Amino acid sequence: MTFEPPSDLDLATIAEQLGRQPRAIRAVAARCPSGHPAVIQTNPRLEDGTPFPTLYYLTCSRLAAAISTVETSGVMREMTDRLAVDPDLAAHYLRAHESYLDERDALGPLGTQVTAGGMPGRVKCLHALVAHSLAKGAGVNPFGDxxxxxxxxxxxxGVCAV
Incomplete structure (x- = not known):
């Protein structure tokens, strides 16, 4: 999958979405229906060299708020519990973790197996998992999907509130 470099307008929109200047941005990995950036791909290290293991970062404030609402429902615990009893799901989630790690390490190895969202052993952050699904498409990250x-x-x- 090829992502677009951010335009000056994208960078301004992302800064407005985040309430700060974006760090280590590589590309716009997914857009919301109104065309604003929704997910960015980041470098594995910040400009000062600090490791930044989150390859896909959610920027859309409307989507982030909706995900936060879903997270309060207890769904992450239910998802994590399913990993222990569904070997096919656990294997799919492990593959998502491995592909995320391989992709990030191809950009710059961090020397860590930490990826995002709790992969591969638990579901810790739906924001990161949704970002992964939006960036890579359906079928890659089962819990993001x-x-x-x-x-x-x-x-x-409708149109996002930036």
């Missing part, structure tokens, strides 16, 4: 289904009544809806 499930979270997007849970979000469907809330996002995408």
């Amino acid at each position: 499930e979270a997007l289904e849970l979000l469907s009544p809330h996002w995408p809806v």
Whole structure:
């Protein structure tokens, strides 16, 4: 999958979405229906060399708010519990972790197996998992895909509030 370099307008929009200047941005990895950046791809290290293991970072404030609402429902514990009883799901989630790690390390190895969202042993942050699913497409991250289904009544809806 090829991502677009951010335009000056993208960078200004992302800064407005985040309430700060974006760090270590490589590309826009996914856009919301109104065309604003929704997910950025970042470098494995910040400009000062600090490791930054989150390869895909959610920027859309409307989507972030909707995900936060879903997270309060207890769904992450249920997802994590399913990993212990569903070997196919656990294997799929492990593959998501491994592909994330391989992709990030191809940009610059960090020497760590930490990826994002709790992969591969638990579900810790739906924001990171949804960002991964939006960037890579359906079928790569099972819990990111499930979270997007849970979000469907809330996002995408009309034009984003940047």
